[in-house]
Amino acid sequence: MEKIAEQKIIDDLLPQKFGKQGVIWVISLLAVCALGAYAYFRQLYYGLEVTNLRDYVSWGIYISNFVFFVAISLVGSLITAVLRLSDVHWSTPLTRIAEIIAVSAIAFAGLIIIVDMGRPDRFYNLFTHGRLQSPIVWDVIVITTYLLISLLLLYFPLLPDLKIMIKNKERNGKYLQKLYEFLGSFWKDKPEQFKITDKAINILSITIIPVAFAIHTVTSWLFATTYRPGWDSTNFGAYFISGAFLVGSGAVLIAMYVFRTHYKLEKYITNDHFDKMGKIVVLLALIYLYFNVNEFLVPAFKMKKSEEHHLMGLFTGEFALAFWFAISTAMLIPILILIFKKGRTPKAAFVAGILVVVGSWFKRYLIVTPTLLHPFLPMSDVPENYKHYFPSWEEWAIAGGSLAGALLVVTFFARIFPIIPIHETITETNEHEKV
Amino acid sequence: MKKYKLFQLLFVVIIGLVPNLLMAQEAAEKPTLALSLKYFNDNNKTHHLEVQAKSKIDGKFQMIANVPVQFYIGTETDKANLIGKGVTNPKGIATVIIPATVKTQWLSTPNQTFIVVSTPTKMYEETKGELAITKAKLQIDTAEGRIINAKLLALVDTTWTPIAGVDVILGVKRLGGILNANETPTYSTDSSGAVMAEFKRDSLPGDNKGNLILTASVIDNDVYGNLSVEMVAPWGKYYPFDSKFDERTLFARRGHSPLWLEILAYAIIVGVWAIIIHLLLQLRKTIKLGVE
Incomplete structure (x- = not known):
């Protein structure tokens, strides 16, 4: 990283207005959310009949x-925990991106489960009548x-970043200032405080x-x-986790490019970061490809x-187009x-990231739907229309x-908080200068 | 003009072909229906008839459903001989119990003829099937040493006479079928009409008193038809139902999961949440340090 003055770092990394x-x-996002909310209102009012779920x-x-x-939420543990514990420092600017992706994804994972319920008002029954033997109960516990x-x-x-933001109150609105003070006014940069938080972060990195x-093994066990x-596979846990790391890393590639270009963070999210993340994605795609070969070739x-x-439905039948699209876009392409150096430039890596994420979404669809259409004991x-499935507009919405x-x-988080850790960047820059 | 001639020609061809086509259709023969009739004597108490309708379709015999049939005793000409009516099921089978209304005809002779006649349908002509039987009965008994004895008697004039040389199956009712009493599948009756088999099945599940139902049967005999008789013998074993309802299993109700699962799951939950609580306490400590 280039030599950047402390104040310059703060100015560059403080949250910016839209x-x-x-x-x-x-x-645009609010409009899509509103349409989704209207569709969910219809689902609540008319029941699951408005969906094509049968x-x-x-x-x-x-x-x-x-x-x-x-799956996508697992990237938080990869970038924040695995790389941190491996003493890899280049990933510092990416940790918060990965962590906010993890938080938003896992929160919506919990919400979408409730959406799938025909009677969400009975959600509490899961806690009052849940059986410990059921993987669904394990999922609720691990997700929380x-x-x-x-x-x-x-x-x-x-x-430490909150303290910096509280200090720069001229950049904050009245409400944001209040929020920062509520969240971090107690932080005084005391060595004891750093000692406690460093230790806590290490414990969290190990625990996560x-x-x-x-979380993802239990999801695979569902x-x-x-x-x-x-679904009848002993390989599913590892297969799911490898796929999860891949899609999460793809999402980080996209987020890196968007934040870098939109907030002009080229000095902090450098070409080198894309090069390294690109290599990680290649490794993860190869591992996931290996598990896919196991999962499909052996049966x-x-x-x-x-x-x-x-299997024939996936290879050459009803789902063949989606299946080969998912395999190509999530892994092969x-x-x-990314295997070539030129492919690990920001733009190319961004394209690769989009392909990974889109392909991975289809991959999840193919894990769930075709199997449900082929039960061992078909109903007479x-x-x-029970034998085919295509989501209704309400489901899509x-x-x-x-x-x-x-x-x-993620967007509002980046608007309110620094998407790249300011304090850590300053510390690492200072250490770099000393070296 | 040319076009007009073409239509004229087409008209002549159609007029010429239509009667031929209609005649050809009339001449097309309906497939043959075969009616196979069987007689059953169950426990020397009820007697029933069963007919199976078959026809050769695409070179293979196939069972024909929805064929209306009438069963008669003696001759089909007298309506008083009507035993009953039926319609074949998807397996091509129709069954009728011989009712008390034909008791006089039944008692009139030791040898009976049964007739089944199918009603003509769009697909099949009227078809007739016939079966001649000699009235017979089986008797079953047990002897010490888990022996099953059975005897076959046929009605000759007015006397029940032992019959030799007929294959009899001795066994026990089991899972909807007959399990042989031992490794010998059938026994041939001796001059006294008797057969004997040693019952070698150990610990077969019986009812709550350990009772089994022993059977003797003659199957598809050309002269006597199908005869079967059964009796109860306490040669089985009572297996009480082993309910797992209140035990700790993976499929049990809430609160009844296996102990190993509970210990494992709660240990993990407590372990992880202890760390989280510790971290929250550390956060509180950090807050206190800042406030001081």
């Missing part, structure tokens, strides 16, 4: 979205735990890794503990009668782009609204 583009972006596909796009959100740990991991490193693994073609080699329908005399909502959280 420009024209930012306002358009926020209005007795065969009862999970559909909502649970695909849930798995996608849980992961959300809290991620919030703490977001908050502790933010404390098994919790992150648990499927793998069910005896169904496509296809045996081609058990019960699995045949499901990003690998081909079901209407023809709600899913789109949830995605827009998660992006809004």
